[in-house]
Amino acid sequence: MSWPAFFIWLCLTLLLGFGTNIVNQQTNEVRREVERLTEVKELNSEKLQILEVQWVHLTNPEFIRELTEENFDRLWMVPGTNLDYGSIEDLPYYKESQKDENQ
Amino acid sequence: MVSWTGIRKKYFGMDPVSTRSFRLKFLVFFILLAFVAVGIRMAYFAIDPGQNSTLNRTDNLNKVFNRGDILDRNGVLLASNLPAYSIYAHPKEIEKDKIDDFLDALEAIEPPIRFDRDREKQRLLSDKNFVWIHKRISPDQSQQVNKITIKGIYTGEREVRVYPNGRLAAHVLGGTTFGEEHVNKAEIVGVAGVEKYFNDLLNNNDSGRTNLELSIDIRVQQILTEMLDLGIKRFGAKGGSAVLMNVHTGEIISLVSLPDFDPNRRAEFITTDTKNHNPLFNMVTQGIYELGSTFKIFSAAMALDKNYYKRDSIISTLPIQVRGKEFKDYRNHTEMTVMEAVARSKNTAAIRMALDVGTEAQRKFLMDLGFGTKSGIQLQESSSPLVPSQKQWTNLTLATVSFGHGMSITPLHLASAYAILVNGGYKVYPTLLRANGIEEGERVISPKTSRDVVSLLLNVVENGTARDTRIKGYLVGGKTGTSEKVGPSGEYLEDKNFVIFASVFSGKEPNYSLVIMLDEASAGDGSDYERQAGSTVVPLTGEIIARLGPVLGVIPENQLPEAITLASK
Numbered sequence: 001m002s003w004p005a006f007f008i009w010l011c012l013t014l015l016l017g018f019g020t021n022i023v024n025q026q027t028n029e030v031r032r033e034v035e036r037l038t039e040v041k042e043l044n045s046e047k048l049q050i051l052e053v054q055w056v057h058l059t060n061p062e063f064i065r066e067l068t069e070e071n072f073d074r075l076w077m078v079p080g081t082n083l084d085y086g087s088i089e090d091l092p093y094y095k096e097s098q099k100d101e102n103q
Numbered sequence: 104m105v106s107w108t109g110i111r112k113k114y115f116g117m118d119p120v121s122t123r124s125f126r127l128k129f130l131v132f133f134i135l136l137a138f139v140a141v142g143i144r145m146a147y148f149a150i151d152p153g154q155n156s157t158l159n160r161t162d163n164l165n166k167v168f169n170r171g172d173i174l175d176r177n178g179v180l181l182a183s184n185l186p187a188y189s190i191y192a193h194p195k196e197i198e199k200d201k202i203d204d205f206l207d208a209l210e211a212i213e214p215p216i217r218f219d220r221d222r223e224k225q226r227l228l229s230d231k232n233f234v235w236i237h238k239r240i241s242p243d244q245s246q247q248v249n250k251i252t253i254k255g256i257y258t259g260e261r262e263v264r265v266y267p268n269g270r271l272a273a274h275v276l277g278g279t280t281f282g283e284e285h286v287n288k289a290e291i292v293g294v295a296g297v298e299k300y301f302n303d304l305l306n307n308n309d310s311g312r313t314n315l316e317l318s319i320d321i322r323v324q325q326i327l328t329e330m331l332d333l334g335i336k337r338f339g340a341k342g343g344s345a346v347l348m349n350v351h352t353g354e355i356i357s358l359v360s361l362p363d364f365d366p367n368r369r370a371e372f373i374t375t376d377t378k379n380h381n382p383l384f385n386m387v388t389q390g391i392y393e394l395g396s397t398f399k400i401f402s403a404a405m406a407l408d409k410n411y412y413k414r415d416s417i418i419s420t421l422p423i424q425v426r427g428k429e430f431k432d433y434r435n436h437t438e439m440t441v442m443e444a445v446a447r448s449k450n451t452a453a454i455r456m457a458l459d460v461g462t463e464a465q466r467k468f469l470m471d472l473g474f475g476t477k478s479g480i481q482l483q484e485s486s487s488p489l490v491p492s493q494k495q496w497t498n499l500t501l502a503t504v505s506f507g508h509g510m511s512i513t514p515l516h517l518a519s520a521y522a523i524l525v526n527g528g529y530k531v532y533p534t535l536l537r538a539n540g541i542e543e544g545e546r547v548i549s550p551k552t553s554r555d556v557v558s559l560l561l562n563v564v565e566n567g568t569a570r571d572t573r574i575k576g577y578l579v580g581g582k583t584g585t586s587e588k589v590g591p592s593g594e595y596l597e598d599k600n601f602v603i604f605a606s607v608f609s610g611k612e613p614n615y616s617l618v619i620m621l622d623e624a625s626a627g628d629g630s631d632y633e634r635q636a637g638s639t640v641v642p643l644t645g646e647i648i649a650r651l652g653p654v655l656g657v658i659p660e661n662q663l664p665e666a667i668t669l670a671s672k
Contacts (some may be wrong), residue, residue, distance in 0.1 A: 006131070013134055016141060023145065046186055056180045056267035061325030079326075081649045082576045085659050 170291050171305040171313040175321045176537045187263040188245035190236040194227050196255030202227045208251040212244055239263050259286035266366045272324050274360045274385040278369035300481045316537045318354035326650050327357045334643040338624035344386035344514055345619045350522035352538040353531035360386040388485040391511040395584035397605045398507030399453040403445050404524055405468040406456035408552040415440045420449045425502040445559045446567025450506040457505035462496050471547045472520040474512050481535045488512040514618045517605050521616040525607045528553040571642040574649045576659025581606030583636035599623055602636040604644045609657050619644050
């Protein structure tokens with residue numbers, strides 16, 4: 001093998017080694033980043049889960065009923081029933097439109 | 104000395120110069136090989152960086168929470184997991200004179216950790232290698248425990264099951280316990296309800312967590328629980344149950360059994376008390392009862408379906424003898440239409456209709472309604488009906504079964520049967536899972552009979568024993584029933600009964616069946632009349648449907664044309 005060919009091979013080998021080293025460093029960085037993100041994700045999933053459970057606990061129908069009872073004097077909130085359904089004739093705009101049509 | 108060069112010269116005839124050239128070529132060949140190998144590997148990563156890579160860590164992302172959530176039909180969380188900790192000790196490592204200091208510190212933790220001081224002290228003084236001190240403390244409490252610097256005391260991470268709605272839907276959800284336990288991990292195992300039935304599915308996280316979507320609507324569940332509780336208190340009942348079903352899909356929208364329990368603390372409700380209701384007992388799926396007059400609609404339905412009678416056919420309500428035993432009604436021994444006989448709940452009319460149909464057909468009809476087997480609900484806590492054998496099914500059995508005695512079923516069986524009668528006549532199977540659409544089962548009665556049955560049930564509320572269920576806007580149909588309790592020696596107890604009202608709503612094409620039952624309810628001083636369904640469970644059902652209707656989106660009948668017009672605009 002001639003010297004130029006040997007030199008080219010040598011350069012390629014060095015380049016390959018250098019490139020491999022860079023890829024290795026990048027891989028390690030990405031791995032560390034993934035580990036960090038995984039930890040953050042786990043932590044956030046855990047927080048989210050806790051918040052979801054807290055939200056359901058604070059908005060559960062039984063709790064809301066107790067709150068409406070406690071604040072009845074202030075809010076006058078009563079459960080909805082069949083009597084709360086209205087007729088379309090009860091709507092103000094409907095009455096007005098009927099008047100307009102009659103005129 | 105033997106050298107490689109010597110060997111090459113001796114055996115291959117190569118001179119030193121060609122040997123050097125060969126060495127160089129050999130070296131270049133291996134460098135080239137290494138270059139190609141590394142190049143291929145790099146190209147491999149460039150094409151698919153995720154494959155076989157150590158970077159692929161998604162399998163560990165949810166390592167804290169493994170068991171799937173349980174959701175209601177609208178996606179509201181019914182059961183989930185939270186991080187928690189256990190406290191454990193290695194007694195052999197503990198300095199015995201510091202045990203009291205540890206227990207003092209444990210007692211000072213806020214919020215307090217419940218434990219038996221004397222018992223724990225004895226356990227810590229023992230020579231055991233390992234003891235659990237508490238299996239379920241919060242992260243806050245765990246931090247406080249970690250500040251107690253005594254050798255031999257440790258905390259370990261785990262997940263715990265929580266039910267943020269407390270007691271609501273307790274009998275549906277059931278509860279969990281810890282299965283295989285390690286200091287840093289504890290398996291959660293369902294012990295009752297859907298937690299037990301779907302345990303493997305909920306714990307299967309091969310392809311991520313599997314959540315369970317139920318047919319239950321937690322808003323409806325709350326209303327039904329609140330109103331049933333109100334009814335129990337108002338009528339001094341010992342307990343009660345309610346089940347609401349979609350008649351087309353068999354979906355259970357709500358299932359309540361009172362008294363109930365908190366699934367977060369299920370173990371505390373285990374009792375050996377046999378005098379009062381066991382809160383863990385599910386009256387809807389486990390309790391089997393003779394459901395009395397609610398069965399008379401079955402006698403009418405099969406007689407109409409087999410064309411023995413029409414709604415306005417005249418039928419006698421005079422006393423009748425069957426195999427030497429006389430049956431008669433309380434009053435009105437005369438003739439009336441089938442419609443009136445059902446509305447006034449006449450035993451003798453039910454017997455006559457069943458006799459015309461015959462024992463074999465009656466038995467087959469009731470089996471077709473699902474009374475021969477368990478309801479098929481996804482709960483381990485479900486009972487088989489108590490049904491007479493084919494041999495026992497004589498005309499006398501036919502007579503008693505025609506008005507709801509001599510055969511015991513669960514309230515869930517009754518709700519399913521009413522669903523079949525009013526949904527057009529096809530079979531539905533009760534389910535706790537959200538359905539994706541209507542799947543018509545095999546036909547049990549004709550669509551015409553189904554329409555006739557709805558009109559019979561509407562007439563019971565309009566003109567019969569359930570008039571107090573009438574509410575503005577909703578057309579409710581139903582049939583009352585009163586069932587005397589059975590004493591310890593098998594005799595009927597005249598002053599103790601269950602009252603039942605099986606209803607369907609709203610209108611001529613009802614979408615829901617609702618069965619409500621109260622145990623020993625009385626509207627007043629406990630007289631016979633005030634212990635009947637008409638005085639107790641009937642008005643309660645009216646109030647319940649008035650509350651449930653708007654939540655279920657049931658448009659009042661008198662609003663229907665306008666509502667449709669509004670929607671179509």
